[in-house]
Amino acid sequence: MNGEAEFLAGYDATAYPAVAVTVDVVALTIRDGRLCVLLVERAEHPFAGHRALPGGFVRADEGPDAAARRELAEETGLTPGEGQLERVHLEQLKTYGDPGRDPRLRVFSVAYLAFAPSLPDPSAGGDAAGAYWMPVDEAAALAFDHDVILSDGLERARAKLEYTPLATAFAGDEFTISELRAIYAAVWGEDLHAGNFHRKVLSVPGFVEGTGQTSTRGGERGGPKPKLYRAGDARLLHPALLRPTREDGVR
Amino acid sequence: MNGEAEFLAGYDATAYPAVAVTVDVVALTIRDGRLCVLLVERAEHPFAGHRALPGGFVRADEGPDAAARRELAEETGLTPGEGQLERVHLEQLKTYGDPGRDPRLRVFSVAYLAFAPSLPDPSAGGDAAGAYWMPVDEAAALAFDHDVILSDGLERARAKLEYTPLATAFAGDEFTISELRAIYAAVWGEDLHAGNFHRKVLSVPGFVEGTGQTSTRGGERGGPKPKLYRAGDARLLHPALLRPTREDGVR
DNA sequence: TTAATAGTGTCTTTCAGACAATATTAT
DNA sequence: ATAATATTGTCTGAAAGACACTATTAA
Structure with a gap:
């Protein structure tokens, strides 16, 4: 028919x-x-x-x-x-x-x-x-x-952070790598290794671009003044940032 | 409101x-x-x-x-x-x-x-x-x-083959690695290296499982009788099979 | 000073991709 | 015999993750 x-x-x-x-x-x-x-x-x-x-x-x-x-x-x-x-x-x-x-x-x-x-x-x-x-x-x-809708939305959001730069949509115009890491941690619900995350983000082409500026203050509990970045022009992250503790294969 | x-x-x-x-x-x-x-x-x-x-x-x-x-x-x-x-x-x-x-x-x-x-x-x-x-x-x-709907569907299908074992849904109950490779080639529209594909598929846990059987005949133009496999129990491929010639980052 | 953070370096393991080699089968 | 295919092996480079180290700053 x-x-x-x-x-x-x-x-x-x-x-x-x-x-x-x-x-x-x-x-x-x-x-x-x-x-x-x-x-x-x-x-x-x-x-x-x-x-x-x-x-x-x-x-x-x-x-x-x-x-x-x-x-x-x-x-x-x-x-x-x-x-x-x-x-x-x-x-x-x-x-x-x-x-x-x-x-x-x-x-x-x-x-x-x-x-x-x-x-x-x-x-x-x-x-x-x-x-x-x-x-x-x-x-x-x-x-x-x-x-159910919320649950489906959360799963989609968590997956999207892996292979798109959409985490920057949660941040302001300019942000630090630490702020970006805090976004990933909040969405995924687990902490990420600061050093590896830093190097990884900067190594993905088009994810973020430096502004040349530096934050006016360090962290609340000390630390150097971090550099500021803005969102880059990538629409997909390659290679992707995969979530850590996903049980292999999901049988 | x-x-x-x-x-x-x-x-x-x-x-x-x-x-x-x-x-x-x-x-x-x-x-x-x-x-x-x-x-x-x-x-x-x-x-x-x-x-x-x-x-x-x-x-x-x-x-x-x-x-x-x-x-x-x-x-x-x-x-x-x-x-x-x-x-x-x-x-x-x-x-x-x-x-x-x-x-x-x-x-x-x-x-x-x-x-x-x-x-x-x-x-x-x-x-x-x-x-x-x-x-x-x-x-x-x-x-x-x-x-537009068809175009969206094709893009979804191509992406799904990367990180799920759904290519097996195109195959019969039992299939050879070559047949599976032909499915990927047809959906992605490009040939894949036979040797690397073979090793890769067998290395992903739960993607396929051997039947112990062997095809009764080799290929149409020669070659040994290939082993037969069926779909495994994985719902996600880890690590994923990524498409080859995707231009980096898609700006 | 103390503690926390930014950023970089090193090492190991895993994996993708190029390529080669061998064995097996249809024609 | 010839050509095509299945399967395995080897090598290189990319990348993830663990860990260490230095420099800088707030309190």
Whole structure:
């Protein structure tokens, strides 16, 4: 059968149950050295009082990418055009559409993954009274299937840090190698050897480029003033930075 | 604003334009040493006479995964329960939902990627008179945005072969190292060094396991009888088999 | 001074890739 | 016999990881 073709040729919108399409965003940032996710507090049933990923309906005149960026802007209080929101890395994660995942009607949710540099508390901007950043290891019992979505997003984020330079999306314009290492440590949940990490990062072509500048201060507990770097022009890391303690082969 | 929550609380199905959700499948197989994709011939407008990826509407009682497997079964003539269809690897690829991608109504398509061992011609089974396997390098000018979906699917497939043992999903139950190498060559579009590939495959834990058997015949143009292997229990290849001529870093 | 950090050097092991060599089989 | 293939061996260079070392700075 010519599935889609045949179906749509005879499609009558009123003959089928209503379907809604939303976007949900797994927005990650680093705060105080911990990996945090943006959550909202639900006011309405179902799951009233539960935490959930920020999200909303895809409007008729926008694609899902635009909807995700709009939702992220609404929840974080960032406004388009100032460069901040544009610097947030946003990519599609996966679509969740099992029957019953929303008790009210059939909802397909296109989930997105966002990497943001440290942002002000979302309650400051917008009307998101119940929005905040929460460490990912404390984020549980989320509404709907958002626990699964968050888990999938974290795994994707951890994998992406291996073979892309996206860790720099968590940092400011200029950063030190130590700050970059802290990002990897927060996302992967394990410490990395400082010396080997330093040499490795500088050896990957296009990962970072030096600014020629040096930080005005050393570390909080001593140490020399580190050099400053900015993101390079590589889109893939080669060779990749592989996670350490991944059990071989995953049988 | 509590995006999804607020919206859905006040959701009235008749107050919003109709939205449809379909699945489209990029089903890949190897035929005569070439990577091929399953296509259908469209009979109806729009894009009548054009080729398209097989797909169809997600029914009310099934999730998108089940819908994709059902569509694949309908187009290939494979029937569930015989093991053949179950051995096809199927994974979600990406969702496409830009306004205007279907000229009739708003359609979100959840695309899937399938790896199948060599299958009979689809015209034999089912009622898919206009369905066939076509080499991917000849598949162009597809309906809707299916060129983009196919391109995304091919890139995903090429990447997956690097760090997963999914190449074995293109092979039969038992295969030789040469056959496995031919699969890599077909998907990546470049020849691989026989000696190095052989040693590499056997050195990755859990990639393949020997059957103790030997092929009954050597190659068509001579050579010793090769040993037979089956898929091992690894779900990730470590270390990975990286593609050769990828330009460093991709700036 | 003390302790912590930045950055570099060294060594070992693993692995990728080039290349060679040998044995086996279809034609 | 000839040519193609399967399989193993050898060598070189890249790269990961463990560890050590020096220089610099905050407290």
